[in-house]
Amino acid sequence: xxxxxxxxxxxxxxxxxxxxxxxxxxxxxxxxxxxxxxxxxxxxxxxxxxxxxxxxxxxxxxxxxxxxxxxxxxxxxxxxxxxxxxxxxxxxxxxxxxxxxxxxxxxxxxxxxxxxxxxxxxxxxxxxxxxxxxxxxxxxxxxxxxxxxxxxxxxxxxxxxxxxxxxxxxxxxxxxxxxxxxxxxxxxxxxxxxxxxxxxxxxxxxxxxxxxxxxxxxxxxxxxxxxxxxxxxxxxxxxxxxxxxxxxxxxxxxxxxxxxxxxxxxxxxxxxxxxxxxxxxxxxxxxxxxxxxxxxxxxxxxxxxxxxxxxxxxxxxxxxxxxxxxxxxxxxxxxxxxxxxxxxxxxxxxxxxxxxxxxxxxxxxxxxxxxxxxxxxxxxxxxxxxxxxxxxxxxxxxxxxxxxxxxxxxxxxxxxxxxxxxxxxxxxxxxxxxxxxxxxxxx
Ligand code: GAL
Numbered sequence: 001x002x003x004x005x006x007x008x009x010x011x012x013x014x015x016x017x018x019x020x021x022x023x024x025x026x027x028x029x030x031x032x033x034x035x036x037x038x039x040x041x042x043x044x045x046x047x048x049x050x051x052x053x054x055x056x057x058x059x060x061x062x063x064x065x066x067x068x069x070x071x072x073x074x075x076x077x078x079x080x081x082x083x084x085x086x087x088x089x090x091x092x093x094x095x096x097x098x099x100x101x102x103x104x105x106x107x108x109x110x111x112x113x114x115x116x117x118x119x120x121x122x123x124x125x126x127x128x129x130x131x132x133x134x135x136x137x138x139x140x141x142x143x144x145x146x147x148x149x150x151x152x153x154x155x156x157x158x159x160x161x162x163x164x165x166x167x168x169x170x171x172x173x174x175x176x177x178x179x180x181x182x183x184x185x186x187x188x189x190x191x192x193x194x195x196x197x198x199x200x201x202x203x204x205x206x207x208x209x210x211x212x213x214x215x216x217x218x219x220x221x222x223x224x225x226x227x228x229x230x231x232x233x234x235x236x237x238x239x240x241x242x243x244x245x246x247x248x249x250x251x252x253x254x255x256x257x258x259x260x261x262x263x264x265x266x267x268x269x270x271x272x273x274x275x276x277x278x279x280x281x282x283x284x285x286x287x288x289x290x291x292x293x294x295x296x297x298x299x300x301x302x303x304x305x306x307x308x309x310x311x312x313x314x315x316x317x318x319x320x321x322x323x324x325x326x327x328x329x330x331x332x333x334x335x336x337x338x339x340x341x342x343x344x345x346x347x348x349x350x351x352x353x354x355x356x357x358x359x360x361x362x363x364x365x366x367x368x369x370x371x372x373x374x375x376x377x378x379x380x381x382x383x384x385x386x387x388x389x390x391x392x393x394x395x396x397x398x399x400x401x402x403x404x405x406x407x408x409x410x411x412x413x414x415x416x417x418x419x420x421x422x423x424x425x426x427x428x429x430x431x432x433x434x435x436x437x438x439x440x441x442x443x
Contacts, residue, residue, distance in 0.1 A: 063303025
């Protein structure tokens with residue numbers, strides 16, 4: 001087993017839109033009134049003699065809840081007098097819709113929680129750092145030795161104006177095909193589809209047998225945006241895909257049209273009620289005897305399925321993405337004016353610690369952001385994800401905040417929802433072109 005979290009820095013910055021974007025922004029905008037020198041926050045464990053710790057997240061699904069609780073358990077053991085207020089908001093879904101809306105309101109109203117979940121990358125920087133609502137964490141990275149244990153490439157993504165602004169707790173993979181081997185075998189498929197051509201062959205056989213091939217939960221814009229990013233990465237080469245976020249690849253490119261056509265065709269093989277199916281429903285359906293055979297979703301699905309005690313599933317890269325790792329990372333930061341700042345800082349220390357990451361990630365279905373995990377606690381899927389992370393070409397996830405700013409993510413998800421509901425490729429592509437124009441992508 002080869003394990004390497006270490007990437008060639010140049011490659012990583014090239015493959016993600018993140019580095020270039022951050023540099024460009026750094027050149028033209030100073031972070032607003034970034035307040036504070038992190039006061040005497042000092043390293044020694046703050047007295048943390050009590051008070052509260054309010055943590056915002058959209059982690060309300062199976063696996064996510066237990067993983068977050070594992071972090072809380074470590075915190076409570078160290079700081080038994082602090083009351084943890086878990087402000088996780090149900091219905092947040094992939095891009096954290098409801099949770100992010102409420103968070104935005106509180107942040108803008110000067111009433112931040114003590115810390116909150118945020119995707120590393122454009123989401124963190126554009127939404128919260130540039131407006132001056134976060135504290136820099138360079139001092140914490142130094143105190144905790146994070147600079148030595150996070151890959152430099154992740155630190156670069158977390159950074160703006162030369163300083164990191166949040167602590168990554170994991171690395172998730174977007175481009176995973178989860179499948180029910182028993183259902184594929186029922187139609188004579190001994191292996192999952194490696195390509196979209198194979199997918200449609202197997203899907204036709206499944207349809208004959210009355211089995212939906214693809215799980216889709218599009219009762220709100222989100223799920224289809226996730227599937228679509230994994231068709232885009234399958235259809236465009238990595239450089240052209242990255243170019244979608246710096247203006248060098250146009251969103252009216254014919255390869256984007258081809259990707260939309262693939263998704264549009266895939267809906268013919270989805271659970272027919274996909275427009276009224278929610279994220280919670282689809283996970284229940286996937287484990288049912290009469291549910292769909294395959295689902296393209298990030299590896300938090302591994303966490304969800306494990307939490308259900310379900311075992312009849314396996315994984316493969318999403319069709320035509322072998323050798324690619326569509327990457328995103330969850331992190332926690334320190335808002336300016338966090339009401340219980342010392343408690344928040346102590347929580348961040350745990351998020352970045354080996355103990356914290358090795359407790360959280362095996363349950364969450366993600367791999368650690370640290371390069372020094374205890375490999376013995378990770379299962380077969382996660383070890384394979386670590387291996388792929390170290391050897392594959394990395395490209396940033398759109399739907400989960402790594403590739404582009406939050407306003408684009410919302411417009412993007414709505415454009416793909418238009419395809420899901422109206423099944424009109426030209427209309428969806430026009431919406432994507434409009435979204436990219438509004439986002440003003442530039443090198
Ligand atoms: C992602 C997030 C994951 C998981 C997922 C659920 O955006 O990074 O940790 O919460 O949403 O939809």
